[in-house]
């Protein structure tokens with residue numbers, strides 16, 4: 001069975017568990033990271049020299065980097081649905097997956113870390129405000145891309161929504177007072193009502 005190392009509340013691990021739940025792919029998840037440790041053991045570092053989660057073992061094939069894992073599993077198990085087969089549509093999906101990691105997450109994760117994992121007296125308020133402004137701007141761009149679309153690629157739910165959703169879940173719960181965007185709100189309502197999202201993405205923030 002597919003093995004996934006990583007604590008359930010990590011947004012990068014959630015991408016992988018969400019995909020598995022969506023496509024009914026059985027998996028064994030092994031807690032690792034933060035208070036669970038594991039990631040600094042020599043055994044884990046052999047699998048993933050970064051000491052980060054997630055990492056998977058698919059019948060002996062070891063892979064890390066959440067978006068690469070999602071691309072791999074979706075191409076293997078959900079080609080034509082969650083992983084588009086048309087080259088241009090797939091590139092569009094991959095673009096949004098990369099954008100989630102290179103643009104959305106770096107704008108908001110510093111705000112999340114400051115507000116959720118840093119004691120009030122140690123918070124850098126100016127950095128938090130700057131992160132919120134960057135997040136507002138990035139959400140506005142996502143909102144623009146979602147105009148007239150049910151999901152980020154159009155009518156069909158895809159791996160691009162999976163890469164965006166767990167980070168957006170943090171934004172919605174840690175920074176709910178962000179400016180409102182109609183297309184973004186409608187899309188978030190659509191993805192967050194999916195049973196798999198409710199099961200593995202909508203977990204307590206910590």
Ligand SMILES: N[C@@H](CCC(=O)N[C@@H](CS)C(=O)NCC(=O)O)C(=O)O
Pocket residue numbers: 010011012013032033034039051052053054064065066067101
């Ligand atoms: N680019 C990597 C980033 C992985 C990453 O930063 N994971 C975080 C959790 S979201 C982590 O391992 N943090 C340390 C820990 O949990 O111990 C990916 O997308 O897989």
